[in-house]
Amino acid sequence: MFSLNNVSVRYGETVALRPVSLDVRPGATLVLIGPSGSGKTTLLRVLAGLVAPEGEVRFDGEVVTDWRGVRRRLGYVVQDGGLFPHLTARENVALMSHELGRDRAETEARIEELADLTHLNRAQLDRYPAELSGGQKQRVGIVRALMLEPDVLLLDEPLSALDPIIRAELAKELKTIIETLGTTVVLVTHSLSEAQFFSDRLVLMRGGSVVQEGSYEEFERAPADPFVTQFIEAETLL
Ligand SMILES: Nc1ncnc2c1ncn2[C@@H]1O[C@H](COP(=O)(O)OP(=O)(O)OP(=O)(O)O)[C@@H](O)[C@H]1O
Numbered sequence: 001m002f003s004l005n006n007v008s009v010r011y012g013e014t015v016a017l018r019p020v021s022l023d024v025r026p027g028a029t030l031v032l033i034g035p036s037g038s039g040k041t042t043l044l045r046v047l048a049g050l051v052a053p054e055g056e057v058r059f060d061g062e063v064v065t066d067w068r069g070v071r072r073r074l075g076y077v078v079q080d081g082g083l084f085p086h087l088t089a090r091e092n093v094a095l096m097s098h099e100l101g102r103d104r105a106e107t108e109a110r111i112e113e114l115a116d117l118t119h120l121n122r123a124q125l126d127r128y129p130a131e132l133s134g135g136q137k138q139r140v141g142i143v144r145a146l147m148l149e150p151d152v153l154l155l156d157e158p159l160s161a162l163d164p165i166i167r168a169e170l171a172k173e174l175k176t177i178i179e180t181l182g183t184t185v186v187l188v189t190h191s192l193s194e195a196q197f198f199s200d201r202l203v204l205m206r207g208g209s210v211v212q213e214g215s216y217e218e219f220e221r222a223p224a225d226p227f228v229t230q231f232i233e234a235e236t237l238l
Contacts, residue, residue: 001026001152001184002047007055008208009042016042018208019055024152029178029185031195034205035231040188043205044154047186048076075145075183076154081137083129083144089136090125093144100148107147114143117177119169135166142174146181153178155187159194171197192216192235204228 002024009017017039024030024047032040045051049067057064064070083092090111097107115125118139129137138158145153158174159167175198178185189195195202200215204227212224223229 001060002186003058003061004046005056005058007043007046007053007057009039009046009051009053015208017046017053020210022203022210022213024184024186025201026151026184027182028201029187029199031199031202032186032188032205033190033192033195033202034211036190037207038205039208040205041156042208044076044156044186044188047152048074048154072148073151074154075148075150075152077138077141077145077156077158079157079160080134081129081141081144083137083140085129088126088128089120089132089140089143092129092140093125093147096144097147110147111143114146117180118143118173133166135162135170138162138170142177146177146183149181150183152184152186155185157188157190159189174198192232204231 004020004022006019006021007017008015008019020043032043034040042051046053046057049064049071059070083089084095087095093111093114094107097110098104111125115121120136120139120143124132124136125140129140132140142158155174159171162170171194185198187198196216201213202216202219203213204211204219206227212219212228219228219232
């Protein structure tokens with residue numbers, strides 16, 4: 001789906017991403033994991049076309065030069081849902097469909113379908129973001145991202161800042177949604193257990209570089225760097 005070839009990003013003096021080469025396979029979930037500041041969000045923003053990198057990005061085999069076409073096929077969920085505060089949840093999720101002049105009845109039907117999938121009720125859809133819990137806001141962000149039936153879903157720590165029970169519930173729902181819709185997913189997380197839950201293809205990053213790509217079992221059995229073991233041990237300890 002996406003293919004990155006020696007992609008790097010600088011913010012002024014800061015090197016946020018060192019040359020990274022990576023494939024995002026259609027229909028699969030790829031998890032970016034690593035400590036704070038390791039470049040996970042930057043890599044996701046490259047895929048979303050929100051930062052201009054050095055190197056080559058291909059989408060469906062074609063080198064991307066104009067991101068507008070690609071962006072239409074993506075759904076991007078930022079950490080807190082990224083909702084417009086002055087719009088209700090329903091207005092937030094319908095916004096792009098209305099902008100694109102889609103049929104209103106079809107838009108409403110899609111909202112209902114996705115609200116069911118994410119277990120959001122009608123009353124919650126008519127509230128403003130400030131009147132929703134963190135988990136509900138994240139669900140609304142997910143519904144909004146899925147409204148236009150994206151081929152690729154980019155999820156930046158979709159389960160962060162949730163209490164453990166809600167987190168586990170939303171993780172299960174999200175996985176079911178991904179499997180039901182067959183969407184290609186790139187998911188960012190700090191958590192190794194969350195990473196394992198979603199995929200057996202993990203990319204561990206540190207300092208803007210990919211340290212190792214593979215399954216958790218491979219990380220344990222054949223760590224590419226002492227940092228891999230250190231990261232696993234730190235996670236297991238907690
Ligand atoms: N807009 C920006 N301007 C300058 N530096 C930035 C900017 N965005 C990110 N950085 C820097 O780039 C590096 C990578 O940041 P990035 O947000 O990609 O890391 P991350 O792994 O997603 O971190 P976290 O897990 O804390 O969200 C960090 O050193 C960060 O300080």
